[in-house]
Amino acid sequence: MARSGLITLTEKKIPPPSCQLFLVEHVGRNTMKNDYLLEVSGHPKRKVSKALQDKCISALVTKNVEILWNDAVVIRDNSRVPIKCLKHNSITVRSVYDLARGKYDCWHCATDRQSTVANYKNLTLLSRTSSTALVRCNICTHESTVRLSSLLGSNNVDCEGCRVEKYKSNCEKFNITYNSVFRKNGIVYVNGKCNGCLTTTDYVYSRLSNGKRYVFCNTCSGARHHEAAKQKYFTVLDNNIASSIEIQCKNGHSMSINSSILLGKSNIICKECRTDKYKKALMEKGCTFLRFVNQKVVEFIGTEGEILQSQTILSGKFATKSGNRWKQKTSVYLILNKYNEQIFIKIGTAINPDKRRKELKIAGEATLKILATFETRYEADKLEKFIHKNLDGMRLDQLIASNFLGRIINRKRNGIISPALDGKTEWFDLQDTSLVDKLVKDYLNGINTSSTD
Numbered sequence: 001m002a003r004s005g006l007i008t009l010t011e012k013k014i015p016p017p018s019c020q021l022f023l024v025e026h027v028g029r030n031t032m033k034n035d036y037l038l039e040v041s042g043h044p045k046r047k048v049s050k051a052l053q054d055k056c057i058s059a060l061v062t063k064n065v066e067i068l069w070n071d072a073v074v075i076r077d078n079s080r081v082p083i084k085c086l087k088h089n090s091i092t093v094r095s096v097y098d099l100a101r102g103k104y105d106c107w108h109c110a111t112d113r114q115s116t117v118a119n120y121k122n123l124t125l126l127s128r129t130s131s132t133a134l135v136r137c138n139i140c141t142h143e144s145t146v147r148l149s150s151l152l153g154s155n156n157v158d159c160e161g162c163r164v165e166k167y168k169s170n171c172e173k174f175n176i177t178y179n180s181v182f183r184k185n186g187i188v189y190v191n192g193k194c195n196g197c198l199t200t201t202d203y204v205y206s207r208l209s210n211g212k213r214y215v216f217c218n219t220c221s222g223a224r225h226h227e228a229a230k231q232k233y234f235t236v237l238d239n240n241i242a243s244s245i246e247i248q249c250k251n252g253h254s255m256s257i258n259s260s261i262l263l264g265k266s267n268i269i270c271k272e273c274r275t276d277k278y279k280k281a282l283m284e285k286g287c288t289f290l291r292f293v294n295q296k297v298v299e300f301i302g303t304e305g306e307i308l309q310s311q312t313i314l315s316g317k318f319a320t321k322s323g324n325r326w327k328q329k330t331s332v333y334l335i336l337n338k339y340n341e342q343i344f345i346k347i348g349t350a351i352n353p354d355k356r357r358k359e360l361k362i363a364g365e366a367t368l369k370i371l372a373t374f375e376t377r378y379e380a381d382k383l384e385k386f387i388h389k390n391l392d393g394m395r396l397d398q399l400i401a402s403n404f405l406g407r408i409i410n411r412k413r414n415g416i417i418s419p420a421l422d423g424k425t426e427w428f429d430l431q432d433t434s435l436v437d438k439l440v441k442d443y444l445n446g447i448n449t450s451s452t453d
């Protein structure tokens with residue numbers, strides 16, 4: 001836009017009083033180094049006042065510049081002056097008012113600073129405009145255009161080339177050849193080819209990048225599931241569910257199982273087969289399975305219709321009554337102890353009564369007598385209970401019993417362990433054994449047995 005004629009104060013914006021106007025023709029607005037002389041010569045000359053010059057000089061005191069005051073001109077009603085960066089020898093024409101406020105930066109100086117920042121971020125600044133920069137990644141040589149503001153910002157510039165390198169290397173860890181990356185519903189997927197079976201699949205990228213567990217393609221993991229199931233005597237029915245797999249035992253029971261368990265070291269137990277085993281073991285003893293109380297304990301109906309629990313069903317070591325009493329030969333014994341000129345009698349049950357007598361550490365003259373021996377502990381307990389019940393009125397005060405009992409055992413009640421004298425409640429104040437002998441005889445002859453049930 002060429003312009004001529006006298007520019008008067010009234011026609012145009014009023015310039016500051018420190019400036020004078022000269023009539024020259026306007027040529028153009030290019031302010032770059034090579035053109036400035038031409039431009040300046042084509043514009044009305046202006047003399048900038050000493051005061052404004054001083055203001056500009058002090059505002060730019062930190063910058064290595066020279067201001068060519070003699071070439072000050074008016075361009076578009078603005079006082080402009082060529083300013084020279086002494087480091088780069090480059091000249092720019094700038095508004096005097098901008099300079100007065102310190103608003104000046106040499107393009108090359110700015111570029112140098114941006115280069116330094118770029119280097120710091122592992123990038124090489126190739127070229128730039130006033131708002132964008134073309135940079136090359138020092139790591140992967142990938143070139144990209146970035147906004148200057150993000151190049152100069154505090155965050156690192158995300159290099160797309162490096163990102164792809166990362167995708168590639170994470171894929172390689174799982175024997176996958178990287179193809180492409182895409183995002184769906186906020187999840188990053190990587191499309192790649194399994195080098196094992198050559199099928200192409202989309203992988204959730206986070207599974208490849210966190211590296212917690214080896215990632216197989218669907219085809220390969222399916223094959224692995226089949227193999228693992230086979231080794232554990234199962235067959236895979238449905239492999240399509242990602243986290244759980246439908247398998248079948250050799251007896252045709254199906255169950256769904258976690259992939260990691262199927263592939264794990266431990267054997268898989270078919271719950272139905274296991275239950276069948278328990279049912280069968282119980283049935284052999286005339287009992288009926290009810291349920292698993294927990295992993296070990298089974299609840300069942302005994303031969304007399306009673307509800308019992310045991311954790312030794314499969315070993316066969318369970319009685320049909322009173323839960324965990326094992327089927328072992330058990331005796332009912334009598335210990336006669338002479339202590340302080342008095343006679344005391346203990347009735348108890350034990351698999352090995354002599355061992356039991358020694359364990360009790362009785363002070364005094366203790367003699368042992370076996371009253372009866374039974375095939376199971378349960379039967380022995382029944383007789384013991386019968387005798388205890390009939391001698392109930394003659395129970396020895398526990399304080400007296402503690403005088404000649406030596407063995408302390410730890411008893412656990414409500415989870416609290418408390419030491420106690422072993423067997424101190426089973427002592428009776430009897431001067432001879434004839435009553436006990438009679439009770440045993442009655443019991444074995446079937447008299448009064450029902451009263452103990």
Ligand SMILES: [Zn+2]
Pocket residue numbers: 085086087088089106107108109110
């Ligand atoms: Zn410079």
Ligand SMILES: [Zn+2]
Pocket residue numbers: 137138139140141142159160161162163
């Ligand atoms: Zn890179």
Ligand SMILES: [Zn+2]
Pocket residue numbers: 194195196197198199216217218219220221
């Ligand atoms: Zn595969």
Ligand SMILES: [Zn+2]
Pocket residue numbers: 249250251252253270271272273274
């Ligand atoms: Zn089964």
